[in-house]
Amino acid sequence: MARLVTGEVAEDRGGPEGGGPEGAAPEGGGPDRAMPEIAAPDRAASPGRAVGARWSARGGVTGRLSRVRWWRAAILGVVGIYLLGPLVSALWFTVYNPRLREFSLAPYGQLFGASGFPASVRMTFLLALTTIALEFALLVPAMVAIRLRLPRLRGVVESIAMVPLVVSPVALTAGVSSVLGWGLNDQGSWIFRLDADLQSQSFPLILPFVYAILALPFAFRALDAGLRAVDLKILVEASRGLGASWPIVLWRVLLPNLRAGMLSGAVLTLALVFGEYTVASILGFVPFAVWIVQDGQGSGQLPIAVSLLSLLLSWAVLFLVSFLGGRRAAAVTDRSS
Amino acid sequence: MPAAGLELSALRRCYGAVRALDGLELALAPGELVALLGPSGCGKTTALRIVAGFERPDAGAVRLDGADITPLSAAKRDMGMVFQSYSLFPHLTAAQNVAFGLRLRKTAAPARAARAEELLELVGIGGHGARYPHQLSGGQQQRVALARALAIRPKVLLLDEPLSALDAQVRLQLRDEIRRVQLDLGITTLFVTHDQEEALSIADRVAVMRSGRLEQCAAPAQLYQRPATAFVAQFVGTMNRVRGTMVDTDLVEVAGHRLPVDGERPVPGTKVEVLLRPEAVGLEAVPARAAADPAVGTVRTATFLGAITRIAVVLEDGTQVKADLPSHRASEFPAAGRARLVPAARPVLVIEP
Ligand SMILES: Nc1ncnc2c1ncn2[C@@H]1O[C@H](COP(=O)(O)OP(=O)(O)O)[C@@H](O)[C@H]1O
Numbered sequence: 031m032a033r034l035v036t037g038e039v040a041e042d043r044g045g046p047e048g049g050g051p052e053g054a055a056p057e058g059g060g061p062d063r064a065m066p067e068i069a070a071p072d073r074a075a076s077p078g079r080a081v082g083a084r085w086s087a088r089g090g091v092t093g094r095l096s097r098v099r100w101w102r103a104a105i106l107g108v109v110g111i112y113l114l115g116p117l118v119s120a121l122w123f124t125v126y127n128p129r130l131r132e133f134s135l136a137p138y139g140q141l142f143g144a145s146g147f148p149a150s151v152r153m154t155f156l157l158a159l160t161t162i163a164l165e166f167a168l169l170v171p172a173m174v175a176i177r178l179r180l181p182r183l184r185g186v187v188e189s190i191a192m193v194p195l196v197v198s199p200v201a202l203t204a205g206v207s208s209v210l211g212w213g214l215n216d217q218g219s220w221i222f223r224l225d226a227d228l229q230s231q232s233f234p235l236i237l238p239f240v241y242a243i244l245a246l247p248f249a250f251r252a253l254d255a256g257l258r259a260v261d262l263k264i265l266v267e268a269s270r271g272l273g274a275s276w277p278i279v280l281w282r283v284l285l286p287n288l289r290a291g292m293l294s295g296a297v298l299t300l301a302l303v304f305g306e307y308t309v310a311s312i313l314g315f316v317p318f319a320v321w322i323v324q325d326g327q328g329s330g331q332l333p334i335a336v337s338l339l340s341l342l343l344s345w346a347v348l349f350l351v352s353f354l355g356g357r358r359a360a361a362v363t364d365r366s367s
Numbered sequence: 368m369p370a371a372g373l374e375l376s377a378l379r380r381c382y383g384a385v386r387a388l389d390g391l392e393l394a395l396a397p398g399e400l401v402a403l404l405g406p407s408g409c410g411k412t413t414a415l416r417i418v419a420g421f422e423r424p425d426a427g428a429v430r431l432d433g434a435d436i437t438p439l440s441a442a443k444r445d446m447g448m449v450f451q452s453y454s455l456f457p458h459l460t461a462a463q464n465v466a467f468g469l470r471l472r473k474t475a476a477p478a479r480a481a482r483a484e485e486l487l488e489l490v491g492i493g494g495h496g497a498r499y500p501h502q503l504s505g506g507q508q509q510r511v512a513l514a515r516a517l518a519i520r521p522k523v524l525l526l527d528e529p530l531s532a533l534d535a536q537v538r539l540q541l542r543d544e545i546r547r548v549q550l551d552l553g554i555t556t557l558f559v560t561h562d563q564e565e566a567l568s569i570a571d572r573v574a575v576m577r578s579g580r581l582e583q584c585a586a587p588a589q590l591y592q593r594p595a596t597a598f599v600a601q602f603v604g605t606m607n608r609v610r611g612t613m614v615d616t617d618l619v620e621v622a623g624h625r626l627p628v629d630g631e632r633p634v635p636g637t638k639v640e641v642l643l644r645p646e647a648v649g650l651e652a653v654p655a656r657a658a659a660d661p662a663v664g665t666v667r668t669a670t671f672l673g674a675i676t677r678i679a680v681v682l683e684d685g686t687q688v689k690a691d692l693p694s695h696r697a698s699e700f701p702a703a704g705r706a707r708l709v710p711a712a713r714p715v716l717v718i719e720p
């Protein structure tokens with residue numbers, strides 16, 4: 031009898047105004063067949079149209095659930111193929127040689143000997159680090175000052191920080207190269223030397239400046255989220271009251287509490303710099319992304335292997351950071367509860 | 368360390384058109400706990416932040432043992448501050464929080480740890496030093512904040528409504544403990560609160576503020592029994608306002624009784640409001656069909672408070688009056704019964720409405 035009650039409850043949820051058995055039966059018709067071994071004994075135990083129909087209604091609920099699961103699996107499958115398909119094919123392409131019909135990790139071995147690879151990776155890493163340092167040197171004091179002293183300016187600064195999203199990198203680069211052109215008229219002047227340094231092939235200092243602008247929206251968002259998680263004003267006042275100078279407040283109190291936001295900002299910037307092609311290539315430098323494209327024309331499996339490797343590398347960094355940052359953020363949210 | 372005297376003189380601070388402080392004067396004797404009491408928005412926090420150095424006054428001075436410290440930055444004032452909201456450093460343990468100020472003062476690590484443990488012990492949470500703030504309850508966090516403020520041996524302790532974020536039971540307990548620690552250390556303390564009961568129970572003297580000025584600063588009992596102004600009288604404790612008339616230069620007639628007037632004295636003939644404490648109002652039962660009398664009203668509620676019962680009576684003209692009676696007499700005044708006010712023959716304050 032207890033199961034009968036369960037059936038009634040399920041029917042009520044399905045739609046009480048539906049008028050009971052007649053309303054529920056057709057809905058449960060299809061999936062009901064999928065579970066005859068449950069429905070049949072009950073029909074036998076307590077015969078009667080109404081009871082049978084109630085069980086049909088319950089079948090309808092289960093049917094809807096299984097339909098949902100089916101859709102979920104289908105969508106997951108399609109998305110999975112879309113996302114993983116290229117990666118798996120790339121991997122297959124780099125390790126399987128159809129002519130010799132054999133597997134080999136050779137392309138990954140060759141990679142480190144490939145001309146220009148170590149230099150481009152090193153340059154990209156340096157560019158990323160410089161960009162991150164520049165970005166934080168710019169953003170952290172500005173955003174802290176806005177939080178503490180000029181909260182009204184926050185909206186303005188946020189909209190300015192979002193501007194790079196709507197300026198195309200090509201347009202930005204065009205502007206940058208015309209500015210870089212100014213210094214080249216007057217050989218020997220300090221402007222000429224500065225200009226030359228900015229465009230040095232081994233470490234083009236101009237790129238971090240451009241990248242810092244491109245990464246501004248992401249870094250701003252990440253830092254802003256980090257700032258929101260702590261009550262900056264009270265932490266600053268507590269430490270000032272205990273006798274901390276401003277540099278100590280920044281170093282011992284602000285930075286440790288902004289770590290999560292800064293880490294995610296750094297990762298986003300790193301990812302951006304590693305994948306950036308347009309600006310570097312137009313300005314004629316060869317960091318990692320440009321190197322892949324340039325050397326990818328002739329040498330078969332190698333560039334694909336490089337791309338895969340760089341992808342794995344970014345994932346590793348991302349996981350590391352979300353692990354470190356996640357723990358920190360959890361600690362901060364716990365406090366407020 | 369000998370306790371220091373603190374003096375706030377003629378402090379002024381405006382935020383745009385808002386006068387947060389309008390000539391505040393207050394002096395704390397060494398080792399004294401003064402509660403700064405006033406309604407929300409009267410400038411208490413502003414005053415405390417000026418003393419701490421987080422805020423600059425537009426005019427006036429803060430003196431510590433006679434020395435003007437107004438130009439000093441917060442980092443150089445050696446004051447311990449406990450904030451209203453939780454202010455512990457989330458990335459440091461309780462012990463590290465307490466030791467933070469000592470570390471800045473270059474105290475050696477072992478001495479630092481020992482002092483942190485000693486202070487956590489003092490505020491009643493020894494053994495919790497290794498916990499992070501998010502692992503502590505609100506009350507425990509405020510205890511750590513108190514220990515952190517005291518660790519640097521400040522000359523003055525400043526507390527801005529440190530209990531207002533806590534629930535009632537913890538609040539009472541921590542209130543007593545703050546007082547115990549303060550007496551132990553003999554530290555000059557300014558305790559801001561908007562809760563009059565809290566102020567009266569914790570302080571040596573209570574300073575009542577109104578709109579950025581000091582209304583009265585006196586010991587709790589004096590403040591309650593002899594309030595200097597009508598504002599203080601109404602803000603501290605429960606107060607009835609009953610209509611009366613000045614019948615002489617220093618006599619007011621209220622509910623058929625003539626009482627001596629304290630404080631301001633309007634000219635005879637003036638209609639005034641007389642301020643009466645519930646314990647200064649007696650009641651006598653009246654038969655239901657008595658003649659009309661402005662001093663007679665209907666009993667509305669009786670609130671049992673232990674030894675006394677507070678009875679609310681509504682007079683003919685709508686005025687509500689609360690009277691405290693010994694609980695054994697409460698049965699004489701059932702709800703909807705009639706009762707006559709009998710003010711005790713004591714000096715009263717009057718205000719012109
Ligand atoms: N930073 C500020 N900017 C503008 N107005 C302020 C600021 N701080 C305080 N005020 C105003 O000054 C008055 C006194 O505030 P406050 O000292 O915080 O009062 P209390 O602590 O007694 O509640 C209030 O009217 C408040 O709105």
Ligand SMILES: [Mg+2]
Nearest residue numbers: 411412413528
């Ligand atoms: Mg306040």
